[in-house]
Amino acid sequence: EVQLVESGGGLVKPGGSLRLSCAASGFIFSTYNMHWVRQAPGKGLEWVSTITSGISPSTHYADSVKGRFTISRDNANKSLFLQMNSLRVEDAAVYYCLGTYSSSSDYWGQGTLVTVSS
Amino acid sequence: EIVLTQTPATVSLSPGERATLSCRASQSVSSYLAWYQQKPGQAPRLLIYDASNRATGIPARFSGSGSGTDFTLTISSLEPEDFAVYYCQQRRNWPQLTFGGGTKVEI
Numbered sequence: 001e002v003q004l005v006e007s008g009g010g011l012v013k014p015g016g017s018l019r020l021s022c023a024a025s026g027f028i029f030s031t032y033n034m035h036w037v038r039q040a041p042g043k044g045l046e047w048v049s050t051i052t053s054g055i056s057p058s059t060h061y062a063d064s065v066k067g068r069f070t071i072s073r074d075n076a077n078k079s080l081f082l083q084m085n086s087l088r089v090e091d092a093a094v095y096y097c098l099g100t101y102s103s104s105s106d107y108w109g110q111g112t113l114v115t116v117s118s
Numbered sequence: 119e120i121v122l123t124q125t126p127a128t129v130s131l132s133p134g135e136r137a138t139l140s141c142r143a144s145q146s147v148s149s150y151l152a153w154y155q156q157k158p159g160q161a162p163r164l165l166i167y168d169a170s171n172r173a174t175g176i177p178a179r180f181s182g183s184g185s186g187t188d189f190t191l192t193i194s195s196l197e198p199e200d201f202a203v204y205y206c207q208q209r210r211n212w213p214q215l216t217f218g219g220g221t222k223v224e225i
Contacts, residue, residue: 044220045154045220052213109161110161
């Protein structure tokens, strides 16, 4: 069974940092492109960041998080990470881990809630 | 940046009725468009990929059409479990997986 389980969310003050993790199982993690997608309370979906598969993965970021967030992966431990620095109130959201291999299917985690408030 | 505009924002229908949801792209995305369904408290679920192909396990009452800038998701006869929010997503500018603002299908 495919599973993506996010962790690391919580309450942080503006300007603070948080590191999200996503543990994968049930599929060949190293061959999947991995993404973070977020959803602010009552709002729509927003792509945050992508890290590609392969020996030399490339990373990509939404303009809204560029320079503040860093995506990384550990294929040996089937894990995806998102280091979030200089957090803002507008970064508050449920953060989903997403794995894609082809256009016909994808895998989503259940999300982890990040709250940014003083 | 490709912007996706979904209309209407909310549609009120009854079980058994037909739902027609629209998604318009600010520039051509060819057929690189997907549709997702999201229920409260759940992650999105892929319904349609490449504009018109149903994902595995998706009932035949869901269909997608369109290419270029104008796309449609049709639910031929609404079942009670279909009341949810639907998002379109463009993959033309991969990996920038832009989503539309969503359409809520409510009773």
